[in-house]
Amino acid sequence: MRWITNIYRLGVKEIFSLLRDPVLMGLIFYTFTFAIYTVAHGVQTELRNASIAVVDEDRSELSGQITGAFLPPYFKTPSEIDLGAVDPGMDAGRYTFVLDIPPDFEADVLAGRIPEIQLNVDATAMTIAGNGATYISSIVNAELLKFVSRSSGSVVLPVELRVRAKYNPNLDSTWFMAVMQLINNLTILAIILSGAAVIREREHGTLEHLLVMPVTSSEIMLAKIWANGLVIVLAAVLSLQFIVQGLLGIPIVGSIALFTLGSAVYLFAVTAMGITLSTLATTMPQFGLLSIPVFVVMNLLSGGITPLESMPQGLQNTVQVLPSTHFIKFAQAVLYRGAGIEIVWPQLLATTIIGVAFFAFGLARFRATLASAR
Template sequence: MRWITNIYRLGVKEIYSLLRDPVLMGLILYTFTFAIYTVANGVRTELNNASIAIVDEDRSALSTQLIGAFLPPYFKTPQVIDQRAVDPGMDAGQHTFVLDIPPDFEADVLAGRNPVVQLNVDATAMTIAGNGTTYISSIINAELLKFASRSSGVVALPVDLRVRAKFNPNLDSSWFMAVMQIINNLTILAIVLSGAAVIREREHGTLEHLLVMPVTASEIMLAKIWANGLVIVIAAVLSLQFIVQGLLGIPIMGSIVLFVLGSAVYLFAVTAMGITLSTVATTMPQFGLLSIPVFVVMNLLSGGATPLESMPPGLQNAVQVLPSTHFIKFAQAVLYRGAGIDIVWPQLLATAAIGMAFLALALARFRATLAAVR
């Protein structure tokens, strides 16, 4: 009971210390409000307002029909340009797509000669280039089918493909970006706050005060873990309720209680990782430089930014040691698909096991740090 009481009281002290730090409180407020809203509204992965230019060397009814098929909000109003303006325009970044309709295009289509239409794509805008190429190909095929049906009585295709998008019917990227940004912010704040708590004790000289008290290294470390984890979980839940569901109007399909449980397990692992990093660094600038590559790797290689299946097999196996890999699977299943504990328990178990490993490493490093202070 004394061990539990000490952890509780030290944790309360940690919360008071955090509440009195205006910089860290401002960081938490910004991270779970403005940062969520702006990323959800500003970062778009679907095609939207793309610039397209068309070289119309045919000037026929069919080419005019194709030009009129590119409509907002997917495309800006098409610009009809000369062939000589294609390369300068794309070099200057004025056009993402340039469609070149050859001479005698309509006549060749009617004669069945299979003319070639060239689509030039600025592939430096990788996401827009990939999505836009698919949209443009579908638009051209649809317009050619309409034209052929009117001119020769060709019937429609014998197969009617019906697409049903589950969990995000309108394929709205803001639904994905808002929730994933909360997950990313959970990770970076857990690392920063837990690590800063240890380094703040060292820089303010209060670590020596703790050493003369009848407390152990495990009590000090676990107090920092639960206190900082509690603050982050509360901030994340409030962000889901008021920013994601309220301000952005994004529905949450699953159980918030189950998400809180998974977040608590995940934060247990990540705050232990942050304390480990704080025992390696001696100052806040060093800790900041050390935590940045750790967070970047966890963010990019955990399956949130890119699918795990697209990574090399060896890398897929390597990232399984990261708690974020399993938590992202858990959070997406719960918040997007409404999964229950019977589906996500393997991810919870894996995250808890990784957290125990990081806890043992953090405790060993933290004890070494306290021994060095003595």
């Protein structure tokens, strides 16, 4: 009971210390409000208002029909340019796509020949380039089908493809970006707050006070983990309720209680990682520089931005040691697809095992740090 009491009282001290830090409190508020809202609205992966130009060398009914099919909100009104203006326009960044319709294009189509249309794509913005090329191909094929069916009677296709998007029926990237940004912010705050708690003790000289008290290193570390984890879980749940669901209007089909449980398990692992990093640094700037590459790797290689299946097999196996890899699978299954505990328990178990391993290593490092400070 004394062990539990010490952990509780040290944790309460940690919470009051955090509440008295206006910089960290401001960071928590910004991270779970404005940072999520602005990223969800500002970062879009779907095609919107793409600039397109058309080189119409045919000047036929069909070429005009194709040109007129590029409509908002996917494309801006097409600009008609000459062939010689293609390279200068794309070099200057005025056009993302340039469609070149060759001479006698309509006549070749009616004669049953196979004419070619050239599409020039500025692939600097890779996502927009890929999505836009697919849209343009679909639009051109649809207009060709309309024109041919009107000229030679009905054309019956052997296969009719009907696409039904599940979990995000409007294919709105805001739904994805808001939740992924919340998870990323949860990760970086867990690392920063837990590590800053140790660095703050060292810089303020209160670490020496703890050393003369009848407390153990495990009690100190567990107190920092539960206190900082509680603050972050509470902030994440409030952000999910009032920012993601309320302000952004994104539906959450899964159990928020289950997500809270998974977040608590995940934060146990990540805060232990943050304390481990703080034992390797002596000042806050060093800790910041050390934590940045760790967070970047966890952010980019955990499956939240790039699917794990697209990575090399060796890298897929390596990132399994990161708790974020399993938590992102858990969060997407719960929040997007409404999965229950019977589906996501393997991710919870893997996160727990990784968290225990990080805690054991971090505790050994923390004990060594306390021993050197005596």
